Amino acid sequence: MTRISVTVDGTKYEDDVEPRLLLVHYLRDRLGLTGTPVGCDTSNCGACTVDLDGATAKSCSVLAVQADGSEVTTVQGLAVNGEWHPLQKAFHERHALQCGYCTPGMIMAARGLLRENPAPSADDVRHALEGNLCRCTGYQNIVRAVLDAAGATEPSAQEVAP
């Protein structure tokens, strides 16, 4: 067992974990943060994508011990005071999800893209999301949603708080 300290969605946790425990299982099984799902075992599908210290990461490909000292943001940490992130709104408004299983990872990966490229083309979006698989939508509405969200401002606690 190894002692780790991780901040997830703004809450700090300290836990003893097996060195082999995957970050996604730590999130799901230890912290109960089941908003981040598992879709494969080969890091192809991207359903488990989270933000790890400002970069997108597939949490099935990171050990919990590697996240020691890190800050993790999951889809459950995006809304601020109940206000959805622009990507969450855009996915809803553009019907960019059907079963919704890939959606948390898709939104987190798109958020990573928009941070690096705030005004992407449709092609940029498709290529940025190539590590995230969706079986329902054919991607067209996901691309539309990400383009819609581009340029919209992320809510921040300062802006929204009274």
Add this chain to the structure above:
Amino acid sequence: MSERTGEREVGRSRPRKEDARLVTGQTTWTDNIGVTGLLHLAILRSPMAHARIERVDVTPALERPGVVAAFTGRDFAELASLPCAWPVTEDIVLPGHPAVAVDEVRYAGDPVAVVVARDRYTAADALEAVEVDYEPLPPVLDLEAALANDASLVHADKGTNRCFVWPLATGERYETVRERADVVLRRRYHQQRLIPNAMEPRSVVVTPLATSGEYTVYSATQIPHVLRVMLAMVTGVPEHKLRVVAPDVGGGFGSKLQVYGEEVIALDLARRLGRPVKWTESRSEGYLATHHGRGQIQDIEVAATREGRLLGLKVDLLADMGAYLMLVTPGIPILGAFMYPAIYKMDAYDFTCTGVFTTRTPTDAYRGAGRPEATYAIERIMDELAVEVGLDPVELRRRNWIGHEEFPYTSISGLTYDSGNYEAATDKALALFGYDELRAEQAKRNESGDSVRLGIGVSTYTEMCGLAPSRVLRDLRYAAGGWEAASIRMLPTGKVEVVTGTSPHGQGHETCWSQIAADVLGVPFEDVEVVHGDTRSAPQGMDTYGSRSLVVGGAAVHHAAEKVVDKARKVAAHLLEADERDLEFTDGVFSVKGSPEERRTIQEVAFETFSSHDLPDGMEPTINAEHLLDPENFSYPHGTHLCAVEIDTETGRTSIRSYVCVDDVGKVINPVIVEGQVHGGLAQGIAQALYEEAVYDDEGNLVSGTMADYLVPGAPDLPEFTTDRTETPATSNPLGVKGVGEAGTIASTPAVVNAIVDALRPLGVHDVRMPCSPGRVWEALRSAQSDRSGWEGAERS
């Protein structure tokens, strides 16, 4: 009390009610469920396609810390066989299917032992300690060789790999019309096996209430109601002690239309151990253990006049059942049997399907289920026929399709197509696509010898949706019915619960059923809650598959809502001291004709009914209503899909330049949801054409055994689609809807392959086997070049 005015809900692109919990990560997938004392199952699977089990010893696994129990196939001897509900012929060979293999494994992935441990890592580790000795047996992989007299047998005790032979011959004798034909074309097409790949892996959690012998089964399933019945029959747990819940389910595409061994095992072990248990498949495990789709060899022959008029159609199908018959395995190619004649008129149809056992993962429903296979074969050979008789492929189809004035039309296979307008859909598609301009560009580029070839592919289709009239199912020897249930509960405060027997897993029923009920009841969309997927709260249903939910389940909601209005009208008339016949009902308000101030809202009526202080004499104190709908006919969506591809002849790489589809799915409840269904269907159909195949090696190992090896397309692999609709209402249901779940998948595969072949035909290529990877296209080109007669070489590639 809120009232409604103005815009109707049906036909509006309402953003979905379902989304809030999904975009925020607040939803409940089965694997999210954790309860105190939960034990985890792991399943040891055969690494061999076919072998005798000489010995299984689980005791070394039991010695591992944290392992609670371990079992072999013999420990499940008291369970009945896993069910097959569709024995398509009287003399079908129906082998027993144990949830865990006992003496013999019959596909790579067949379960041989189960370990139960305190957490998922411990359970998975302990599998390594289980000792199994296998005596290899010959794998059975080739569908034709499997039928030879000296073939090795998948089920030795059955004496044959031939599962069934199912014939259908209608109209004139095919041989007779063949004699008067000017043109006879025969082709062989291969429907590769596909892996459905719902994004949510399968998962099941069973919680026992030991004192009362009750069990709650949470499963990532499309069919909680069917599953409840089947689990009761297989395990002997009385049906009334079983509650099955399908929480949010992350896609199915047919793969969760199943009663799986893991569901049976989980229930049985929760019973035996008195503890809650969970099993969740890994993706790679699912590739072996979750059923596959397609897997057919299609020999198809058309007889036609030299003007291109179809006279007859003959289809000989070999269908890969895999190692066992699962819930509807044999029925899948039979659903297709009715669709080969498609939208065309002809005088004779002769179909035979032979089901064949192989030592591979069982096949069963995958999006479209028999209908994409049929559409592929007929639409491919129609293109070949167009070339043979020197017609444009659209013109050939025009000469053969059923005219819009001919509906209702009984197809040669015996289906009554109630409505349709193939001309309108095709004309719209051609205009959107710019068909003539693209043909002109193609001619120019072919002349110039451009190494990047332009190809144009056409596919029309119809399908049978809205499964299904129960009497038809009886005639097809399917064990269950095809009805659907809906009930509507008017709550005292005027809010509404719609209880449906459909079980959505991405389709948006909560939104669409709300729209339907809101319109009939005249209540706000927001005031409707749709209850589904739990046999305790939604006790009756036949679940979701086969583009049936809206056509049967949505229509049932409509009927139930009308019954509520009828009952409410009696109460309103009583309260208003008016005759029922003098009441109008608009936007949720009953008013007396000529005295609009004399009114009661339906919400007020709901409260008055709740208090029951002043109801008509003899009236039950409820305006709630239920409706069970058994459809009178299938519904028949149709459409025309057009695809333009560019193929680099030097690399074999295909890129889709444009894709246009015009689908006629009848009336539409929520256009944006319909568009989404079409997009997703197109993606899966295009994936079959270009990318996906479950590949087995000569030993029967699944080579494409992980998501890294099986090419589920990503966003860069698919084009932007242009979708549009025509609207010919279905006549068999009050909503006029036809279903849209499978349309895109059915039409897109032949549209893409027809485009590829169209691009390469001037170079001597007449077929490319799916998936049309760059390697396959390049090989086809090479064979065509090295063989002046061209297409025969390509056919062998």
